[in-house]
Structure formats: C-alpha cells, structure tokens
Amino acid sequence: MSDLPTAKTRPASNWSAIWILPLIALVIGGWLGWQAYRESGVDIEVRFQSGEGIVVNKTEVVYKGMPVGKVKNLVLDAKGSNTGVIATIEMNKAAESQLRTNTRFWLVKPSVSLAGITGLETLVSGNYIAVSPGDGEQTRRFKALAEAPPLSDNEPGLHLTLKADRLGSLNRDSPVFYKQIQVGRVKSYRLAEDQGIVELKVFIAPAYANLVRKHTRFWNASGISIDANLSGVKVRSESLASIVAGGIAFATPEHRKDSPPTDTNLPFRLYEDFDAAQAGIKVKVTLSDFEGLQAGRTPVMYKGIQVGSLKTLKVDPDLSSATAELTLDPLAEDYLVAGTQFWVVKPSISLAGITGLEALVKGNYIAIRPGDKGALPQREFEARAKAPPLDLKAPGLHLVLFSDSLGSLEVGSPILYRQVKVGTVQSYQFSKTHKRLLIGVHIEKEYANLVNGSTRFWNASGITLSGGLSGIQIKSESLQSLMAGGIAFDTPTPDVPLKRRVPRFKLHLDQEAANRSGVTVMIKVERADGLKAGTPIRFRGLDIGKVEDVRLSDDLESVMLKARITEVPDRIARVGTQFWVVKPALGIVKTANLETLVTGQYLEVLPAVKNQGPQRNFVALAEAPDRTEREAGLALVLSAARRGSIKPGVPVTYREITVGKVTGYELGQTADRVLIHILIEPRYASLVRGGSRFWNSSGFGMDFGLFKGATVRTESLETLIEGGIAFATPDGEKMGNPALPKQTFALFDKAEDEWLQWAPKIQIGK
Structure with a gap:
C-alpha cells in the first residue's frame, strides 16, 4: 500500500477568459452605435423653386445664427408639375420637435434694394437656409418660401394694422418714423378680402410702443411733397430714406395728447400725406356753384388759412348741383354744427376793389364760417350762393x-x-x-x-x-x-x-x-316856382334851415313845403314868425338877389319878436313884410299930393348921402293926400328938425333961357331912374327942435334954391 494522495477529478469547463475581450468590444460598439443613432440628424426634404445658391455638404440651415442642419443632397423635383429642386437636409436631432407643418424655410442671399442691403453676412459665409419654427403636426416634407417671412407677431413690440387706399412706394421693411427717427418698419402688406383697400402690417420697436395712442395718425411719408404758390415754394420730406425707399410717419395731434393707449386689434387709417392726416373729418356739402373746383386741389379756407381740402366732387344727374366731400382739420370738429356756412370764392374785380385775388393763382376755393360752438353737430351742409351777411363773431x-x-x-x-x-x-x-x-x-x-x-x-x-x-x-x-x-x-x-x-x-x-337837427315845420306858399327839396331857408344871409319836401296841398290850391329849422329852432318855430320867397330882382341900376338866377329861389325868415308859444304851420307872405316897426331909427310921415315914382325901398338922402329909406305909403284918411312912411337911420336922426324941408328928388329938372342956356338938375342917377326923397335943414332959429317919431312933414315937388344952400352944423350919432 502506498502513502501517495489520491487525485480528485472535475469535469472540464467550456468557458474561456478570452471571450471577455469580444464582449467588451460588443458593449462598446453597441454604446457607440446608440450614441451615433442618438446624435444622428433627421433627414427632411425641402422643395425650392431654384437650386441657385445651394451647395451640397456646404449650405447650412441656420436658426438665430446657429447651424442646425446641412444640405446632404439636391435633386430635381420630377414629381411636381412645376420645375423645382428638392434638397435633402439633415437636421440636428434637437430640432426634430420643431419640424412641423407651419415651420418655414427660405434661402438667404445678399440683396441690394432701395429699402436697404440684406444678407450682407452671406458675402463671407455663403448663402444659407433660414428656418422659422412653427406649429402643427410633425412632418418631414416642406416647401421653401420665395422670400423671408414677415416678422412674427410674437416679437416683443407693438404690432399694428394700417389700411390705405393704395400702397404707393411702400415695401417690406420700409421704415416707420416718429419725428424723423426710425422707430419701426413695415412687416408685410396685402390686399383686403374685398380688394378695395391695402392692409399693411407694421412693427413698432418696444422702446417706442408708448408713442402710439388711440388718436395717433399715420401718413405715407414717401418721396417729396412740393407746395408752390405766389408766396413761395414749400418742400416737405420725412428723410432721405423715405425719399428713396418709401416710409410711414405718425404723430398724435396736439389737442389729443391725453389720448389713451391704442388697442392693437383696431386698425389705423394710413393717410395719403401729412395734410390729409391733419384734416381727417369728412363733411359733405351740396354746391349750386361748383365752377373751377378740382378734387384734390381746391382748398377750404377760413380767414385766409387752409383748414381742409376738397377730396371728391360728384355732379348730380340733373347737372344743377354737385356734392362735394371735404376733409377738414380736426381742430374744426367742435365748430361743424348747425349754422356753419360754406360758399365758393371766385376772383372778382369791381369798383370796390379786387376780391379773391389769390383765386387767380390757385383757383376758386371754398370758404367756411363756423357756427356757434354749442349747436348740434352736423356733417352735411348746403353751400350759400354768395358770401353770407354780417359775421357777428368777427372782432370789432x-x-x-x-x-x-x-x-x-x-x-x-x-x-x-x-x-x-x-x-x-x-x-x-x-x-x-x-x-x-x-x-x-x-x-x-x-x-x-x-x-x-x-x-x-x-x-x-x-x-x-x-x-x-x-x-x-x-x-x-x-x-x-x-x-x-x-x-x-x-x-x-x-x-x-x-x-x-x-x-x-x-x-x-x-x-x-x-348833421341837421332841430324842428320840422310846414310852410304854405301860393306857387312852387323854383322851390324844391334842398332850397335853403335864410335869416340875414345865413342858412338856418332847408326845405325837405315839396308837395301839393290836399285841396290843390297851394303848395306845402316841409322844412327843417336847424339853427335856433326855438326862436324861429313860434307864433309871429314870417316866411316869404326871395326872388331875383332886376333893374337898370340896381340888381338884387342875382345869385337866385343860378341857385334858385330861397326862403327868408323874420323871427317873431315876442315868444307867444310854439308854431309848426305857417303861411308864407306874398312879399317881404314891412319891418319899419322892427327896425331901429326915426319913423316919419311925409304928406304929398301924389306918390309919383316913390315906392318902398327908395332912398332918403341928405346932401346926396343916403340916410334912410321909404318903408311904405298909403292914402290919407280923406284920400286927398298920399302919406309916405320913411325911416331915418338912428345915427342920422338928429339931422331932421322942425324946420326941415323934404322934396321929391325923382327924375330931373331943366331950366332953359335964351341967353343963359339950359340947366339940368337931378339928385343922382339912381333917383333919376327909381325915384327918391331928399331933405335939408336950415341954420339958426329956423332949424327948430329935433323931429319927433311919427311927425308929419310936407313933401314938396321940388327944392327951392335957398334950401340947397342950407348947411347947418349938426352933430350926428355914432
């Protein structure tokens, strides 16, 4: 048996560390792919009328100065009925939400016009496509605008609508002026739906928005306005820019400075010129005399100042009258009331002078006299045929x-x-x-x-x-x-x-x-020969009145003179005053009242001595009255066998000097004598004494002898023709006492030689 350990076995694994690298690469690739997808643009198609100025992979889409896309492809539009081009544009992903039906694209390129230079930056960067976001549904297909769209109504500032009869020289971007400072511009213009007027959209910068009030007036300030007449030439222009490119000006009338702010929903009227803007009140006047009037040229004048103009003149179908439409100064609004009068003024040359002389140059014009300010407003009037009577409102x-x-x-x-x-x-x-x-x-x-x-x-x-x-x-x-x-x-x-x-x-x-005043009297005369209105009434050679009227009496038996006594009427128009007619008297030696041959007869008056009360009706005497009792002097009576050529007025002489006159004559009480009344002037009264002798000095006497010849005697040539009386006073004791008034003397036919020798020394009066 062995002591070696026993080996343990495990099954073999299929996983290998080498696979980590591909996996990491896959993750990175996926992330990069996602990033590329997320950052990739959005392709859209924009149709242009022309591809001129568009370059593939160069022309950018710009919004507020920032590039937001680029043209990727450009092809002809084969589907459209009109020739054009389709540009494929790659837009930034961030702009995808703005790609809606009302989003607008247009090509920006340099442009030079009377209104100014636009797109100047493209000279360096090249043309570009501008975009203006809009609303609506999302889309990828668009149609480019032929030109830049007008300014958006959302732009900060004041956006207004003006209505005009015609566009004139106005254009997009034409300036808007206030006191010759540009404060805005024209956004756009178009015909109204009824095609009767032009509507203009105007933008006023925010800093100047408060200048436009409810009663502000706009007028076309394009070009130059020239007004020429005898007083000179007046040239008006808003600015050099308005002369070239056109323009609009506005102002608020002085009497409307308290006008409230304007309502942007209400349009303004765009007047043709400054004068039309000033006179904005329309009035209709029916004219019976419209000769020489011209629409657009005939002014409306008030005391030599133009307060309006004639805009239209339409003759009525019967051609007897015409209806005039006037435009008057707003200042006259309060006076366009019942009682306001209009009439046509023409040049007139008469003996009173030349009137309407200015009409010889600028033509006939319409004059206006405002009515009372408190009367009811009125806009339709009937013109007078001539200038109205007394203007009680004129100073004076x-x-x-x-x-x-x-x-x-x-x-x-x-x-x-x-x-x-x-x-x-x-x-x-x-x-x-x-x-x-x-x-x-x-x-x-x-x-x-x-x-x-x-x-x-x-x-x-x-x-x-x-x-x-x-x-x-x-x-x-x-x-x-x-x-x-x-x-x-x-x-x-x-x-x-x-x-x-x-x-x-x-x-x-x-x-x-x-100048005449005084008292009116009536004088009855037998005949009116030589008497007429204006015949003077005189006293001692001075005019004290005048005849105002001559007419027959009611019974046709006499003539009644209506006369006015202007001098001392209280002394003349009273009981006892006598009137008589003075006529010319012609004689060989003496001629009296000769001026009446030229000026006509006149009335002489002898005022009453005593005031016995007033009297207004008189009967004229047939001849001048006997004024012996009234005249100062020594009144005497001469007794004669016959009157001879003696008559009232013949002279009484002393040593061939007139010292008195005959005042009258009459038969004596037993009619066997003629009593002749004489009046000796006061200063010569002392010459008449008790022993004075009076004789008839009329005619002449002649003594003829065979050896002494013929002797002719006469007092004077005057007494030879008209008659006269002479007297002489003796010397010494025969002189006698001074004669008494009314004393009677004998009037001898001729003088004795002794009487002619008398020459007493008698002191006469002063």
Whole structure:
C-alpha cells in the first residue's frame, strides 16, 4: 500500500477568459452605435423653386445664427408639375420637435434694394437656409418660401394694422418714423378680402410702443411733397430714406395728447400725406356753384388759412348741383354744427376793389364760417350762393344801417372816419317788408370806440357839387368812395352808450342831412316856382334851415313845403314868425338877389319878436313884410299930393348921402293926400328938425333961357331912374327942435334954391 494522495477529478469547463475581450468590444460598439443613432440628424426634404445658391455638404440651415442642419443632397423635383429642386437636409436631432407643418424655410442671399442691403453676412459665409419654427403636426416634407417671412407677431413690440387706399412706394421693411427717427418698419402688406383697400402690417420697436395712442395718425411719408404758390415754394420730406425707399410717419395731434393707449386689434387709417392726416373729418356739402373746383386741389379756407381740402366732387344727374366731400382739420370738429356756412370764392374785380385775388393763382376755393360752438353737430351742409351777411363773431363792432336806396354802395365799400378807412360794408338786403334796405357794417376792433349812441352816418359816395355867383364847390370824401361808394360818420357827443348788441342807425343822404337837427315845420306858399327839396331857408344871409319836401296841398290850391329849422329852432318855430320867397330882382341900376338866377329861389325868415308859444304851420307872405316897426331909427310921415315914382325901398338922402329909406305909403284918411312912411337911420336922426324941408328928388329938372342956356338938375342917377326923397335943414332959429317919431312933414315937388344952400352944423350919432 502506498502513502501517495489520491487525485480528485472535475469535469472540464467550456468557458474561456478570452471571450471577455469580444464582449467588451460588443458593449462598446453597441454604446457607440446608440450614441451615433442618438446624435444622428433627421433627414427632411425641402422643395425650392431654384437650386441657385445651394451647395451640397456646404449650405447650412441656420436658426438665430446657429447651424442646425446641412444640405446632404439636391435633386430635381420630377414629381411636381412645376420645375423645382428638392434638397435633402439633415437636421440636428434637437430640432426634430420643431419640424412641423407651419415651420418655414427660405434661402438667404445678399440683396441690394432701395429699402436697404440684406444678407450682407452671406458675402463671407455663403448663402444659407433660414428656418422659422412653427406649429402643427410633425412632418418631414416642406416647401421653401420665395422670400423671408414677415416678422412674427410674437416679437416683443407693438404690432399694428394700417389700411390705405393704395400702397404707393411702400415695401417690406420700409421704415416707420416718429419725428424723423426710425422707430419701426413695415412687416408685410396685402390686399383686403374685398380688394378695395391695402392692409399693411407694421412693427413698432418696444422702446417706442408708448408713442402710439388711440388718436395717433399715420401718413405715407414717401418721396417729396412740393407746395408752390405766389408766396413761395414749400418742400416737405420725412428723410432721405423715405425719399428713396418709401416710409410711414405718425404723430398724435396736439389737442389729443391725453389720448389713451391704442388697442392693437383696431386698425389705423394710413393717410395719403401729412395734410390729409391733419384734416381727417369728412363733411359733405351740396354746391349750386361748383365752377373751377378740382378734387384734390381746391382748398377750404377760413380767414385766409387752409383748414381742409376738397377730396371728391360728384355732379348730380340733373347737372344743377354737385356734392362735394371735404376733409377738414380736426381742430374744426367742435365748430361743424348747425349754422356753419360754406360758399365758393371766385376772383372778382369791381369798383370796390379786387376780391379773391389769390383765386387767380390757385383757383376758386371754398370758404367756411363756423357756427356757434354749442349747436348740434352736423356733417352735411348746403353751400350759400354768395358770401353770407354780417359775421357777428368777427372782432370789432357790428351794426346795421337802414336806407331807402343803396346808391353806389356794394359789399367791400369803405367806412370812413375823417377820411380814414375804419371798416367795410359786409352785406345788404331788403327788410322783411321790402320797404327799405338793411346794410351790414363792420367796424374794425381798434376803431370800435369811435361809434356811440350819438354817431351819425351818411352816404359819402360820388361828388357833391354846390355853386353860386361866388364860385363852385366840389366835395368828395375820398377817391375810393368816389369810385366804389362809401359811408362816412362822425360822433358829435362823447360817452353816449349804445342801446343794442347790434346797433341800428339811419344812413343819411349826405353829410348835411346827417348833421341837421332841430324842428320840422310846414310852410304854405301860393306857387312852387323854383322851390324844391334842398332850397335853403335864410335869416340875414345865413342858412338856418332847408326845405325837405315839396308837395301839393290836399285841396290843390297851394303848395306845402316841409322844412327843417336847424339853427335856433326855438326862436324861429313860434307864433309871429314870417316866411316869404326871395326872388331875383332886376333893374337898370340896381340888381338884387342875382345869385337866385343860378341857385334858385330861397326862403327868408323874420323871427317873431315876442315868444307867444310854439308854431309848426305857417303861411308864407306874398312879399317881404314891412319891418319899419322892427327896425331901429326915426319913423316919419311925409304928406304929398301924389306918390309919383316913390315906392318902398327908395332912398332918403341928405346932401346926396343916403340916410334912410321909404318903408311904405298909403292914402290919407280923406284920400286927398298920399302919406309916405320913411325911416331915418338912428345915427342920422338928429339931422331932421322942425324946420326941415323934404322934396321929391325923382327924375330931373331943366331950366332953359335964351341967353343963359339950359340947366339940368337931378339928385343922382339912381333917383333919376327909381325915384327918391331928399331933405335939408336950415341954420339958426329956423332949424327948430329935433323931429319927433311919427311927425308929419310936407313933401314938396321940388327944392327951392335957398334950401340947397342950407348947411347947418349938426352933430350926428355914432
């Protein structure tokens, strides 16, 4: 037996350590495969209209500046009806979730246009495909856009919609300006569904979003706006960029600065230009006179300032009128109410001057006069045929003159104060009863204080001619009133208040009619020969009144004169006053009242001495009254066998000097004598004494002798023709006492030689 251990046996194993290495390799390979699968891209197909600018294995897909894919293959599209290319693009796995139906692809390449330069970076890196993620279902097939899509509405900032009648020179990416600073751009544009307007999408950067308010106005700022007239040329442009590429500008009106923020869901109107944006209120006006008006060019004016324009003009079917659509300044909104007036202004040349001169250059225009601010709003009006009457809202004083006739006055005729123009005639029209004219007058504000309750107005038109033997007087207020008519006035009394808001005055025929006041009287005369309206009434050579009207009496037996006494009427229009007609008197030696041959007859008045009460109706005397009792002097009576050629007015002379006159004559009580009344002037009364002798100095006397020849005697040539009385007073005791009033003397036929020798020394009065 052996001591060696017994060996133990185990079955042989099929596993070998060498298999570890392949297993590790398999795990690593699987992991690498998984990694490759996980990091591998997603293949998609994008159809382009053209493969120009796309390079396989070079052209990348870029999103926000980061590459997210690359073109792997490019083939022609054999299936489509339109020729194109299909690019197979391997997109990053991370972008797989964004590959949906509304995801958009487009090729970016350098572009130079009036709006600017885009894709400039591709000059270095080459063209690339841009992508904009969208929503929808997942897909692997896409159609590329022909151009970059508009800015997304999700971009921070303000996104607005503008509506315009036409696009003009606007384009995508055209700038949007605020005070000539670019604050946004045009995103896109398209025709509206009804194809009547253009809708533009606009983006405003976040920093400027608060500038757009509810009442903000947008206008097309493209190109250059030129406005030329006689006053000069006005050129307007928003910026050089807007001239080249077009642009939009916006602003909020001054009176709308408190406007609330805008609602982005509500579109804005895009006006054609700045002026249209300013005048955004539409008004319809029916015109009966539309000659010379042009849509788009005819302005709407208020006191020389343009407040709107004529946008459209449509003639009615009957051709008798037209409907005008006006666009007015928003500032006028509160005044477009009931009572607002429109009318067409044309150039007019008349004696009053040239009106509407500016219309000769820019054509006829439409004028507006706003109504009262508190009236009901209105947007449709009917234009007047001519300028409206008095504008009570114009600064200054407005008044109405009433007259029986217009004369040569017309709208625009001047209102003169001391030959200075202080206002104009604004209108004229008949009164309700058509019996007189109402003339509307405007006095400028700085001259309004010249008119008060005592003011008198008169027609200063044309020339006033007055003449007589002393000469001819020509009077005219001014050259302008001579040609075009005019009204003058004066204010004799200060501080007389006006009684009405719109005062009313009478327009007198002339200055004399305006100045006359006093009392109206009626004078009855037998005949009206030479008497007419304007015939003067005189006292001692001075005009104290004038005849205003001449007419027959009711019984046709006499003529009634309506006269106005303007000087001392209280002394004239009373009981005892006498009137008579002064006519021309012609004689060989003496000629009286010769001026009446030219100027016509006039009335003379002899006021009553005592005040016995007022009187308004008078009967004119047939001839001048006997004023002996009224005149100062020594009244005497001469007794003669016959009157001879003695008559009232013939002179009474002393030493061939007139010292008195004959005042009348009458038959004596027994009719056997003629009593002649004379009046000696007061200063010569002392020449008549008790011994004075009176003789008839009329005619001439002749003494003839065979040896001494013939002697002819006469007092004077005047007494030779018209008659006269002379007297002489003796010397010494024969002189007698001074004559007494009413003392009677004998009137001898001729003088004795002794009387002619008397030459007493008698002191005469002063």
